[in-house]
Amino acid sequence: xxxxxxxxxxxxxxxxxxxxxxxxxxxxxxxxxxxxxxxxxxxxxxxxxxxxxxxxxxxxxxxxxxxxxxxxxxxxxxxxxxxxxxxxxxxxxxxxxxxxxxxxxxxxxxxxxxxxxxxxxxxxxxxxxxxxxxxxxxxxxxxxxxxxxxxxxxxxxxxxxxxxxxxxxxxxxxxxxxxxxxxxxxxxxxxxxxxxxxxxxxxxxxxxxxxxxxxxxxxxxxxxxxxxxxxxxxxxxxxxxxxxxxxxxxxxxxxxxxxxxxxxxxxxxxxxxxxxxxxxxxxxxxxxxxxxxxxxxxxxxxxxxxxxxxxxxxxxxxxxxxxxxxxxxxxxxxxxxxxxxxxxxxxxxxxxxxxxxxxxxxxxxxxxxxxxxxxxxxxxxxxxxxxxxxxxxxxxxxxxxxxxxxxxxxxxxxxxxxxxxxxxxxxxxxxxxxxxxxxxxxxxxxxxxxxxxxxxxxxxxxxxxxxxxxxxxxxxxxxxxxxxxxxxxxxxxxxxxxxxxxxxxxxxxxxxxxxxxxxxxxxxxxxxxxxxxxxxxxxxxxxxxxxxxxxxxxxxxxxxxxxxxxxxxxxxxxxxxxxxxxxxxxxxxxxxxxxxxxxxxxxxxxxxxxxxxxxxxxxxxxxxxxxxxxxxxxxxxxxxxx
Numbered sequence: 320x321x322x323x324x325x326x327x328x329x330x331x332x333x334x335x336x337x338x339x340x341x342x343x344x345x346x347x348x349x350x351x352x353x354x355x356x357x358x359x360x361x362x363x364x365x366x367x368x369x370x371x372x373x374x375x376x377x378x379x380x381x382x383x384x385x386x387x388x389x390x391x392x393x394x395x396x397x398x399x400x401x402x403x404x405x406x407x408x409x410x411x412x413x414x415x416x417x418x419x420x421x422x423x424x425x426x427x428x429x430x431x432x433x434x435x436x437x438x439x440x441x442x443x444x445x446x447x448x449x450x451x452x453x454x455x456x457x458x459x460x461x462x463x464x465x466x467x468x469x470x471x472x473x474x475x476x477x478x479x480x481x482x483x484x485x486x487x488x489x490x491x492x493x494x495x496x497x498x499x500x501x502x503x504x505x506x507x508x509x510x511x512x513x514x515x516x517x518x519x520x521x522x523x524x525x526x527x528x529x530x531x532x533x534x535x536x537x538x539x540x541x542x543x544x545x546x547x548x549x550x551x552x553x554x555x556x557x558x559x560x561x562x563x564x565x566x567x568x569x570x571x572x573x574x575x576x577x578x579x580x581x582x583x584x585x586x587x588x589x590x591x592x593x594x595x596x597x598x599x600x601x602x603x604x605x606x607x608x609x610x611x612x613x614x615x616x617x618x619x620x621x622x623x624x625x626x627x628x629x630x631x632x633x634x635x636x637x638x639x640x641x642x643x644x645x646x647x648x649x650x651x652x653x654x655x656x657x658x659x660x661x662x663x664x665x666x667x668x669x670x671x672x673x674x675x676x677x678x679x680x681x682x683x684x685x686x687x688x689x690x691x692x693x694x695x696x697x698x699x700x701x702x703x704x705x706x707x708x709x710x711x712x713x714x715x716x717x718x719x720x721x722x723x724x725x726x727x728x729x730x731x732x733x734x735x736x737x738x739x740x741x742x743x744x745x746x747x748x749x750x751x752x753x754x755x756x757x758x759x760x761x762x763x764x765x766x767x768x769x770x771x772x773x774x775x776x777x778x779x780x781x782x783x784x785x786x787x788x789x790x791x792x793x794x795x796x797x798x799x800x801x802x803x804x805x806x807x808x809x810x811x812x813x814x815x816x817x818x819x820x821x822x823x824x825x826x827x828x829x830x831x832x833x834x835x836x837x838x839x840x841x842x843x844x845x846x847x848x849x850x851x852x853x854x855x856x857x858x859x860x861x862x863x864x865x866x867x868x869x870x871x872x873x874x875x876x877x878x879x880x881x882x883x884x885x886x887x888x889x890x891x892x893x894x895x896x897x898x899x900x901x902x903x904x905x906x907x908x909x910x911x912x913x914x915x916x917x918x919x920x921x922x923x924x925x926x927x928x929x930x931x932x933x934x935x936x937x938x939x940x941x942x943x944x945x946x947x948x949x950x951x952x953x954x955x956x957x958x959x960x961x
Contacts, residue, residue, distance in 0.1 A: 329473070342409060343637075347657055348454035353467075357418075358418050358419055358496055358497065358500060359418075359421070359495060359496030359497075359500060359501070360412050360418075360421065360493055360494070360495040360496060361414075361492060361493075361494055361495075362391065362410045362476075362492065362493040362494075362495065363390060363391050363414060363479075363492055363756075364388065364389075364390060364410075365388075365389055365391055365393070365408040365409060365410045365490070365493070366386040366388055366389075366392065366408070366409040366410075367386060367389045367393070367406055367407070367408055367409075368380050368385060368386045368389065368406070368407040368409070369404060369405070369406050369407075370382055370397070370404065370405050370407070371403075371404050371405070372405070372485060373405065373448055373481075375405070375407075375644065375662050377436040377439045377440075377477050377479075378439050378440070380407040380477065380479075381408070381409070381439065381475065381477065382406070386409065388773070389408075391408075391490060391491060391492045391493065391686040392428065392489065392490065392491040392492060392685040392686050393408075393489045393490055393686075394430075394480065394487050394682055394686045395484065395486065395488050395489050396487035401699055401904040402913050403446065403452065403481070403482070403483055403484070404481075404482070404484065405450075405477050405479060405480065405481050406479075406482070406490070407477060407478070407480075408477065408478040408479075408480065408490050409475060409476075409477050409491075410475070410476040410477075410478070410493055411462050411473065411474070411475055411476075412474055412476065412495060412940060413472055413473055413474070414469065414470075414471065414474065415470060417498075418682070419495060419496070420469065420497075421466070421495045421496045421858035422463060422464060422465065422466050422497060422498050423461060423462065423463045423464070423495075423496065423497065423498035423501045423502070424437075424442065424461070424462045424463075424464070424476065424493065424494070424495055424501075425459070425461050425494035425495075425496075425501040425504055425505055426459065426460035426461075426462075426478065426490070426491060426493060426494075427459050427491045427492060427494070427687050428456075428489075428490070428491035428510055428530065428686055428687045429455070429460055429478065429480055429490050430455075430456040430457070430480070430482050430486070430487055430488045430490075430523060430686065431446060431452050431454060431455055431456050431480075431482045431487055431488060432444070432447060432448060432455050432480070432481045432482070433445060433446075433455070433460055433478055433480050433481075433490075434448065434478070434479040435460075435462045435476070435477070435478055435479075436476070436477040436478075436479070437464050437468045437469065437474065437475075437476055437477075438468055438469070438470060438474055438475055439475075439477075439712060440464075440468050442462045442463070442468070443460075443462035443463070443464075444479075445458070445460060445741055446481070446563065447481070447482070448479065448481045448803070449571045451568055452481050452482065452569060452742070453610075454559055454562075454563045454569070454572075454610075455563050456482075456486075456487070456488075456559075457512050457516070457559070457560050457690065458509065458512065458563070459505050459508040459509055459512060460499075460505075461501060461502065461505040461935070462607045463498050473738075476493065476495065478490055478493065486573075487680060487682070487686050489680070489686050491685070491686060491687035492687060496782060507879070511689065512560070512689065512690075513560070514561070515694065516557060516560035516561045516693045517560075517561040518555070518692060519555070519693050519696035519697050519700075520554045520557040520558070520561070520696055522696055522697060522700035523550050523553050523554045523696030523697075523699050523700050524550065524554030524556075525556060525700070526550050526699060526700040526702075526703030526704060527546075527547045527548070527549070527551040527553070527703070528547070528551065529547075529703065529707055530543050530546055530547035530550060530706065531544060531547035531548070531551070531665070533547075533706075533707055533710070533738070534547055535548075535738050537710075539712065539950025542590065542594055543590075543706065545586050545587075545589050545590035545593065546587070546590045546594075546703070546706075546748050547587050547703075549583050549586035549590060550578050550696075550699055550700075550703060552583045552586060553579075553583045553695075553696060553699065554696065555576075555579055555882075556576055556579035556580060556583055557693040557696065558576065559572075559576050560690070560693050562653065570763065574617055574618050577617055578614045578617055578618070579614065580633055580635060581609070581610050581613035581614070581636065582610050582614075582615075584608040584633065584636040584639075585607070585609060585636065586610075587640065587666060587669075588606055588636070588637050588640050588643055589603050589606050589607075589641055591640075591643040591644065591646075591647055591662065591663075591666065592643065593873075594647070594659075594662065594727040594888075595643075595646065595647060595650060606639075608732055609635075609636070610729045613707060614756075616917045617848075622880025624915055629826075630677050630680055630681055633677070637670055637673070637674065637728050640666055640669075640670050641666075641667065641670050643666070644663045644664075644666035644667045644670070645663070645667075647659050647662060647666075647818065648660065648663040648664075648667075651663060657709075658706060658709055661698075661701065661702040661705055661706075661768075662706075664698065664701055664702075665695065665698040665699050665701075665702045668695050668698045669692065669695040669698070669699070672691045672692040672694065672695050673692045673695075674806050675691065675692070676690050676691065676692045705843075724809070740781065742921045746754060748932040790897055802869060808860045812844070813842070813844065813845055813853055813856070813880075813889075814839060814841075814880070816853055816854075816857050817857075817860070817878070817880070820857060820860060820861065821837060821878075822834065822900065824861075824864060827868070828868075828876070831868050833867075833868065833873060833874055833875065834874065834876075835875075835876055835877075835878070836875065836876070836877040836878070837878055838877065838878065838879040838880070839878070839879070839880045840880060840881050842880060842881070842882045842883070842889050843882065843886065843944060845889070845944060845945075845946070846944065846945045846946065847945055847946030847947070848921075848946050852921055853947070855917045855921060856891075856917075856921060856923070856940075856942070858917060859914045859917050859918060859925070859938075859940070860878075860891075860893065862913060862914050863893045863914070863938045864876065864893070866911075867893075867897060867936070868897045870897070870898075870899025871895045871898055871899070871935070872896035872897045872898050872934055873897030873898075873936075874896065874954075875895065875926050876893065876894070876895045876897045877892075877893070877895075878891075878892070878893050879892045882944070886944060887943065887944055887945075888941050888944060889941075889942045890939070890940070890941055890942075891939075891940040892937060892940070893937065893938045894930040894931065894935060894936070894937035894938075895930065895935045895936055895937075896930060896934060897935050897936060897937040898935075898936075899929055899930070899935050899936045910928065914938070918940065921942075921946075922943065922946060922947065923940055923941060923942045923943065924940065924941040925936070925939070926937065926938075926939045926940075927939070
C-alpha cells in the first residue's frame with residue numbers, strides 16, 4: 320500500500336510541476352502553432368493611443384500624433400489613471416505577394432472588449448465600449464472581413480480596447496491571415512479558455528453539491544460540509560472565465576468574484592484542519608475572520624486596485640494552505656490513506672496553479688498566458704468522486720457485515736427458539752398427558768369409584784341381591800366404557816359420541832325392556848368445546864338414561880337432536896313415558912344436582928319437566944353452537960321444552 324501511495328504522491332508532485340511549467344507552454348504551442356504560420360502576419364509591435372473619450376472614430380485616432388510604440392502582448396498597467404478608458408492599438412502591415420491575401424483577424428487576448436477596423440472600416444467587435452463594460456477578458460476574438468477592404472500594399476489595422484485600469488486590460492499578439500487557418504486556432508483557444516473552464520467549473524459544482532448532500536445525510540460525515548461549500552464557492556468564483564453576463568454591476572460582480580478567492584482558500588483550509596482533527600480552534604476562527612476582513616477590504620477599496628488587492632490578500636493564505644496540505648500528505652503516508660492523499664494533492668495543485676495565475680495578474684507573465692487555476696476543479700471533482708465512492712463502498716461493506724452478523728445472530732436465536740419450542744412442546748405434551756391421566760382417573764373415580772363405594776356402603780347394612788349387584792356392575796361397566804370413549808380421536812364430534820353411547824347402552828335398554836327412539840339430524844360442528852366438555856355433556860345424557868331406567872318404570876325413551884333455524888343453538892331432548900317427576904325439580908336428588916352442575920359449567924341451559932301429553936319425564940338442553948367462555952346462563956325456558 321505504501322508503494323502505491325508513494326507512486327500516487329510522486330504523480331501528484333509531477334502534475335503540479337507539469338501544471339506550472341510544462342503544460343502552459345505545451346498548450347500555448349498547441350493552440351498557437353499551425354502549419355500555415357508562414358502564411359500569416361503575426362504582429363508584435365503596435366502604436367498605442369490612450370484616451371478617455373468614447374466617441375472617437377478610427378479616422379480621428381489615425382490622424383492623432385499622441386501615440387507611443389508598445390510591444391505585444393501589452394497591458395496598460397499604470398498608463399491609465401482613470402477607472403475606465405480606451406486604448407487604440409494601431410498596426411501597420413504590408414501585404415506580401417508570396418502570402419495568401421488575408422480576410423480575418425485573430426486576437427488571442429483583448430481585455431475587456433474590443434472593436435477592429437481595417438483601413439478605417441469596422442470589421443467586428445464584442446461588448447460595449449462605454450458604461451458597464453462586459454467581461455470578455457478570457458475569450459479569444461476572430462473578426463472576418465472582405466479582402467476588398469485591403470490596399471494593394473500598405474494597410475492599417477486598428478484595435479480599440481475598452482477596459483478597466485489595473486485589471487490586466489490590454490492586447491495580446493495580433494494574427495492576420497486567411498480565415499481557414501485562423502479559425503482552427505480560435506476554436507482551440509476557445510476550447511481551452513472558455514469551454515474547458517466551464518466544464519471544469521461545472522464538475523466542481525456538481526461534486527460540491529453531492530458532497531453537501533452526502534455530509535447532510537450522514538451526521539458522522541459533517542466535516543465534509545466545508546469541503547462541499549469550498550467546491551461550490553470555487554465553481555462560482557470561476558463563472559467569469561466563461562460567462563460575460565453578470566447579475567450585478569461590473570464593479571459589484573468583480574468584488575464578489577474576487578472575494579470568493581479568499582473564501583475558497585479559507586473554507587478549504589478549515590476543512591483540512593477539521594479533517595485532520597487538529598485542535599486548532601484559534602486557527603479556524605482566524606480563517607473566518609480573515610475571509611470576512613478580505614471581503615470588507617476588497618469591497619471598500621473599490622475595483623480600481625482590485626487585482627493588486629486580491630493578490631496581496633490571497634498571498635498569506637498560500638503558505639497556510641500549503642502547510643496544511645503537506646501535513647495532510649504526511650498523515651496520508653502514515654495512515655496509508657489514498658483519500659487524504661487526493662485531498663492534499665488537490666490543494667497543492669490548486670495552490671500551484673493559483674501562484675502561476677497570480678504571476679499573470681501582476682504582470683510577471685504576459686497577459687496572453689493561459690489561466691489554469693480553474694482546471695484544479697478537475698482534481699477537486701476527482702477527489703470528491705473518490706470520497707463519495709469510497710465512503711459509499713465503506714457503508715456497503717459495513718452494511719453487508721452488519722447483515723451477516725445479524726444473519727448469524729438470527730440463526731443463533733432461531734436455534735435457541737427452536738430448542739425452547741421443543742422443550743415447551745415436550746412440557747406441553749407431558750402436561751396434556753398428565754391432564755388426560757388425571758381426567759381418566761377422575762372419571763373412573765367419579766363413575767366406577769362412586770358406584771362401587773355406594774354398593775360397598777349398602778352392603779354394610781345388608782347383603783346385596785343379585786339384581787342389585789348386577790345393576791352396580793352394569794353402572795361401573797358403563798362408566799368405564801364412557802371413559803374409554805373419551806379417548807377416541809373423534810371424541811370432539813357430538814353425534815359420534817352419541818352414536819357410541821347408543822351402541823353401548825342399547826343392550827342394557829333391551830335387557831330392561833325399554834325401546835329407544837332415535838331422532839337425530841345433521842348438525843354443524845360445535846365450536847369452542849373441548850373433548851372434556853363433550854364428555855361432561857355425555858355424562859348428563861348417561862345420567863338421564865340411568866335415572867330413567869332406575870326410577871321412571873318407562874318402556875320407551877326418545878332422544879332427539881336438532882339445530883335452530885338461526886344456527887345459534889342445538890336442542891338435545893331426552894323424554895320417557897314413565898311415571899314422571901314434578902316439573903322444575905332439578906334441585907332434588909343427587910343425580911339431578913350433578914346434571915345441573917355439569918350444565919352450568921358448560922354454559923348450556925338445562926330444564927326438566929313432563930313429556931308430551933303431560934306424562935313421563937323429560938330433560939331439555941339448549942346448547943350454544945359456539946361456546947363463549949364468559950357466557951352466562953339464561954334462565955328462560957326454551958319454547959320447545961314446553
